[in-house]
Amino acid sequence: MKKVFVILLAAAMLLSMMSFASADEPALSGKLTIWAWGADAEAEQRDAIIQAFIKAHPELEVEYSIIPTADSVWDQKAAAALTSGSAPDVIQMSPDYFGMNTKYYMDLRPFVERDGVDLDEVLVPGMIEGYYDTDGKLEGFPMHANIFCMAINKDMFDEAGVAYPEEGWTLDDMMDWGKAFIGGEGANKTYALAKHWVMNAAMPYAGGGTPYADDLSECYMNSPEIQKSLELYQKLILEGYMPNDAESQAIPSAILFQSGLCAMYPLGGFESASFLADCEENGINVGLVPMPMGVGENAKEINVIYATGWAITTTAKNPDAAWAFLKENAYANEEMGKATATCGMPAGKEVAENFYAKIEYPGFGTYFNDYMVEHLAKSHINPWGGTLASTGDIWANMVQAVTMDGMSPEEAMAKYSQQCMDEFSSYGFATAMKAN
Amino acid sequence: MQKAKSFHAQKAVGRTMIYLILGICTIICILPFIWMLLTSVKSTAEAYKFPPTVFPKKWLWTNYTNGLQKANFPLYFKNTAILTALCTIGTVLSAQYVAYGFSRFKCKGSKLWYTLMLATMMLPNQVTLIPQYLLYLKLGMVDTYLPLLIPSWLGGGAFNIFLFIQFFRTLPKELDEAAFIDGASTFQTFVYIMMPSVKSVSLCVLVMSLVYNWNDFFTPLIYINSTKKFTLAIGLQFLNSSMGTTKIGQMMAVAVATMIPVLIVFFLCQKYFVEGIKMSGIKD
Structure with a gap:
């Protein structure tokens, strides 16, 4: 009798727990609309993620659209939809938006609190921070992140008698041994380092400083460290370590490396699979090494995060289903996490460590993805995205001034750094920080 | 001698x-x-090689199969063909109808309307984007083909109307009067007398409208949300990665396939196209 009573009591408790859980997490129904951007492999990844969600939720009617990114068409389409109030429930965004469009995104903190999830427990370190706005609002939720490692042409290193770079190598080191790769003329000109588009985002960290405070409260574009970054950048270009603007526009940086004309290429997680396959096709003997450190006493790793995630729009008609999509992509649906891993490091710790980090590239083992998981927290979010793009444009002018227009770094700083400071203060980040 | x-x-x-x-x-x-x-049959590395190779070392026909598959070619081709056909027919018919009115009938303020119509040519797309989008949104037409079709059937653009007006003005008014004496109504005069007389300009507008609608990327992208309703011009952009990983061979392969139908129509109508441009007095 006692046994029966215990069993009945346990069953009753279980039932009450289940009903409690279902009261907390509302049953999903209705229609969910999703917009993502992407082309080629990225579009395939987004499609696979959404399909996995559809499979897991037959009770929902999911309508989605994947929109190409070229020529800023995504920005124009998203702007038209957001301003007119006709945006979908879920829209793709990036942590490097720095507040751009934030008024159209819901604060996700109530959803996180309702679920009672410790985000530090379920997400890869460094994955969520960029989605918090300066006022503490959680405006988005991560899908994936990518950073860079350095691909090297092992044959070029061997021929030049240069040892492969190891963890902790610096740009100063490269200035020493990188000269061995510079040579040739015209179409046969060789370089030490490809001028990947990421260099404009990575180089502000090369002098040991940062362009602005992590909490966006202050701009440091007038600091001696930024001047040091400019000096380094100038040296890299003028002394031929890297192609100049005109040379790099004649041939894409990946093709330069794959043609055996360049010893090193910053390889992003989003392009790793196709890049390594193309290298193999072209007979390039590739090795993977860490990204370099900058210079100076406070030398930092010059690695940049390109991440993307999702936001729920303020006009969302089905926010509960939208939140289910966000959290399942981030950490709660293994299949969605695995689909994400085809094009970057998934946000969820479980999938990132037990699936993504174990993906092997033929000839490289798990190096690449291990590196991504390990170095994400040490890397910097793309400093010139979204709201900050206009300051990034001034930085680009500074770079052009010292690499193309014959200006000295001191002159470029005198001409442009105050412009950067003024532009930065016009965003109102500092005001928002003071108000908090 | x-x-x-x-x-x-x-x-x-x-x-x-x-x-x-x-x-x-x-x-x-x-x-x-x-x-x-x-x-379109080269690898990306070979496409950027300097000095360039004329013929590929390895003919990559797979660029066509892979590219067409990635661009969802059959579905987007069907969508584009239907949309272009409807828009082109609408443009040719409605532009000449509007032009006939402007060139033959004078009323109070007709000059002002004519100037306003021409002024719309000066407005860049970006300026009218949001108001137009809001208009179609309120009408419940976003994510349908109607925002793309309606303008074609309501005049088809100021430039096309202008082209027809120029040509109608060269036709003697006696033609209309003769038809009127024979008992034709205004509409009958337009259909039986005027339309056949502007055949060459109609074909010229047809070719221009076809090329424009076939290649239009911006308008469908703004108004169409469902991926299955996209057009070829959007499909082509799925091969254009913003991360610098574009496979140029595949992109060119799809561009070749996309171009073929327009080229065929252009060659078939080439004679009339040149004639139409000549007769309407627009030489540049």
């Missing part, structure tokens, strides 16, 4: 020069097409 010889020699030299210049112009015009065709 000597004079005649020198005249013939001069004429031959002149002719040779003309052919030489035309030949150079033809090569300049045709070179991008040849480059596109050859790049």
Whole structure:
């Protein structure tokens, strides 16, 4: 009798727990609309993620659209939809938006609190921070992140008698041994380092400083460290370590490396699979090494995060289903996490460590993805995205001034750094920080 | 005799020069097409090789199969063909109808309306984007083909109307009067007398409208949300990665496949197209 009573009591408790859980997490129904951007492999990844969600939720009617990114068409389409109030429930965004469009995104903190999830427990370190706005609002939720490692042409290193770079190598080191790769003329000109588009985002960290405070409260574009970054950048270009603007526009940086004309290429997680396959096709003997450190006493790793995630729009008609999509992509649906891993490091710790980090590239083992998981927290979010793009444009002018227009770094700083400071203060980040 | 010889020699030299210049112009015009065709079967590395190779070392026909698959070619081709056909027919019919009105009937304020219509040519797309989007949104037409079709059936654009007006103005008013005396109504005059008279301009507008609608990327992208309703121009952009990983060979392969239908129509109507441009007095 006692046994029966215990069993009945346990069953009753279980039932009450289940009903409690279902009261907390509302049953999903209705229609969910999703917009993502992407082309080629990225579009395939987004499609696979959404399909996995559809499979897991037959009770929902999911309508989605994947929109190409070229020529800023995504920005124009998203702007038209957001301003007119006709945006979908879920829209793709990036942590490097720095507040751009934030008024159209819901604060996700109530959803996180309702679920009672410790985000530090379920997400890869460094994955969520960029989605918090300066006022503490959680405006988005991560899908994936990518950073860079350095691909090297092992044959070029061997021929030049240069040892492969190891963890902790610096740009100063490269200035020493990188000269061995510079040579040739015209179409046969060789370089030490490809001028990947990421260099404009990575180089502000090369002098040991940062362009602005992590909490966006202050701009440091007038600091001696930024001047040091400019000096380094100038040296890299003028002394031929890297192609100049005109040379790099004649041939894409990946093709330069794959043609055996360049010893090193910053390889992003989003392009790793196709890049390594193309290298193999072209007979390039590739090795993977860490990204370099900058210079100076406070030398930092010059690695940049390109991440993307999702936001729920303020006009969302089905926010509960939208939140289910966000959290399942981030950490709660293994299949969605695995689909994400085809094009970057998934946000969820479980999938990132037990699936993504174990993906092997033929000839490289798990190096690449291990590196991504390990170095994400040490890397910097793309400093010139979204709201900050206009300051990034001034930085680009500074770079052009010292690499193309014959200006000295001191002159470029005198001409442009105050412009950067003024532009930065016009965003109102500092005001928002003071108000908090 | 000597004079005649020198005249013939001069004429031959002149002719040779003309052919030489035309030949150079033809090569300049045709070179991008040849480059596109050859790049469509090259690897990305070979496409950027310097000095460039004329013929690929390895003919990558897989660029076509992979590219067409990635661009969802069959579905987007069908969507584009239907949309372009409807828009083109609408443009040709409605533009000449509106132009007929402007060129034949005067009323109070008709000059103002004509100027306003021409002024719409000066407005860039970006300026009218949001108000137009809001209008179609309120009408519940976003994510349908209606925002793309309606403008075509309501005038089809100021430039096309202007083209027809120019041509209608060259037709004698006696034609309309004769038809009126024979008992034709205004609409019958337009259909049986005017429309056949502007055949060459109609074909010219048809070709221009077809090329425009076939290649239009911006308008469908703004108004269409469902991926399955996208057009070829959008499909092509799925091969254009913003991360610098574009496979140029595949992109060129899809561009070749996309271009073929428009090229066929253009060659079929080429004669009328040139004639239409000439007769409407627009030479540039």
